[in-house]
Amino acid sequence: MFQRLPLVILSLILTMIPTVATSADLDTMIGQMLMAGFRGYTVDTNSPIVQDIKDRHLGGVVLFDYDVELGKAERNIKSPDQVKKLNRQLQSFATTPLFVAVDQEGGKVQRLKREYGFHATPSAQNICASGDFKVRTSGYMVGTTLSANGFNLDFAPVADVNVNPDSPAIGKLERSFSADPQKVTRCAELFAGELKRSGVLSCLKHFPGHGSAGTDSHMGVTDVTKTWTETELIPYRELIAKRIPTMIMTAHIFNAHLDPKYPATLSHKIITGILRTDLGYKGVVITDDMNMKAITEQFGQEEAIRLAIEAGADILLFGNNLRYDPDIVKTAHAAIKQMVDNGTISHKRIEQSYERILVLKKTLN
Template sequence: MSEQKAWIAGCAGKRLSPDEKAFYADERPWGFILFGRNVGEAAELRDLVAELREAGGRETTPILVDQEGGRVQRLRPPLAPRYPASARLGELHDSDPEAAERAAWLTGRLFAFDLAAYGFTVDCLPCLDVPVAGANSVIGDRAYSSSPEVVAKLGRAAAAGLAAGGLLPVMKHMPGHGRGNADSHLSLPVVEASCAELEASDFQPFRALADLPAAMTAHILFRDIDPDQPTTLSPIVIADVIRGRLGFGGLLLTDDMSMKALQGEMRDLGRRAIEAGCDIALHCNGDMAEMRAVAAGVPELVGVSAMRALAAEAYGPTHLQPADERTLRAEYEAIMGPPVA
């Protein structure tokens, strides 16, 4: 089997088309990511995940999803319970830190039960962004807290819960999206804060969790660090901040390359992201023309990036701790109340 290429693909619908199957076989993405448009009935979703894994050519082909609770929850009832936004755990921490930390772990572990049932192996969680007053609401209650210490503690617990369920956690959005003055889905956020301010707050949770195996970049321009390029395309931010100051040595994914924060031709953007130091370019919207361009711009997944990818793939299986789902759901409900049907 030839090597994978340094990208992750989305798909258009609830089943793969013949064109998609042939394209994936040729362009060999490392993994796939699913969104709400891809989620149908339970049997449909399992079939789609199986199709993607077959298209990927490996039993270990990673299948990703964003399952955070609150606004960002791709699997909803009846496929999975509704969970509160991460900010609810931060609110609990204000009154009962121990209960909040346990609830964060339980949330990750229950997400793992929910997702593994359909074949997912990766959850893009925890969100380690530290929001500040006046920032765009795109993060908002997706963040655990405005305290970097609380974000780090609850993010660590959630990641451990996912791993105990056999899933790979992906922390986001490195090195911090909490100050963004725009929604990066629509335009490029610019952060004017000094590097010293960022060090004192935004960077802290990512530094504390730098031992985790995978992370996702923020499509944000930090003017005091690199006034010309957003993080995803910035060798300065990736080398000096993410790999340097924060000490992150794991697999670095881009945020979605199809978001409007990045401007330019998709092939060029994919190439530039890898050249800047990202290991894998993530493309989510399932548009075939865009996917062809991204795939044409990225290289084979080799060298240190391939080693990081192998370590990330092994992380969930090697941390799996079998547990009784009913018992853990009852414990979660005793702390947080029953999920909304």
């Protein structure tokens, strides 16, 4: 949220956001389709991420507490006061308000930790098993914590069904609410509702379902062809019918039954075919981290960018943490612009994503 900005100023900023994509230039539209991570507890006009916000119209940032490439807990999050100041600084450089995102699920996946002075919450599995009140309470605590510290987007709740309790990225970390898709649906709805009540956007993940995976897509190709079933779509189908999701994150999983060639993040059959056409989802689709090895080991960066956009993704997420590149936004932005200029990607396709992003940003308050 932008609660640190005077209400009059924030209202003016939001009303200045173009109502149709054609009123914005191509550079702006492409920039809004990118979200990136960066290094630093503070930023200034010389910071690479600030240059991306100012010069390339970067649409969003994601904060981490741990730098994977460096192997130490020195990244963006040190204390509440520091984070609030950092998020204010970031927003101050943006013409169109930024999505300021973080993974704050609870349990083992929360970047704002107790040791840094934040309020910690239990895992999704724990709270869902404890009943509706616990889910609501945890969702509200996460939402108010994020809102108070300048975040407006939580990459949560996880809508994966706990098909495989030993799944290294989901089940073992207690990130799934339940093995029962109806309980997942119920708990995800309650958690997302409390985030919304706190003024924070939610993001369901990881479509079309990561709960049966036997490997971790951070580490390489994750094939669920033999383990995935359509029951994993139930939470998405029911929540979309209720118009709950404001954003959905794709999974880097491969399922030959759904697409014999591409993982979900790069699959037109899955994103446009299943998610948008079959399930009727009209909101923003964001990729999981495009730096994860399930993508980078199989596809070149430009090819992956092209495929994700052609598949129907609106925002490409570069966590910039598994490996760090201060020029990642500059490189991605230039690649997309070149694809539009040479006709590989249509201008209309960029406009579609830009319009969806603006519609969602206008709900920020």
